[in-house]
Amino acid sequence: MLKRVKSFLNQSKRIMTIASKPDKQEYRDYSKVIALGVLVLGVFGFIIYTVFTLLAPLGI
Numbered sequence: 001m002l003k004r005v006k007s008f009l010n011q012s013k014r015i016m017t018i019a020s021k022p023d024k025q026e027y028r029d030y031s032k033v034i035a036l037g038v039l040v041l042g043v044f045g046f047i048i049y050t051v052f053t054l055l056a057p058l059g060i
Contacts, residue, residue, distance in 0.1 A: 022030065
């Protein structure tokens, strides 16, 4: 068990030394992609909601 914890800590340490903070442009790019994903999911949900709202009075 102790060996697993030490291995995990060593791997975590290695990742933290390799990882770097994103620069401003990279952060903007990530934000744009995330915003686009949220927008697409919202539009998709709205379309499904609208279709079911229009079909509900028909008894479908």
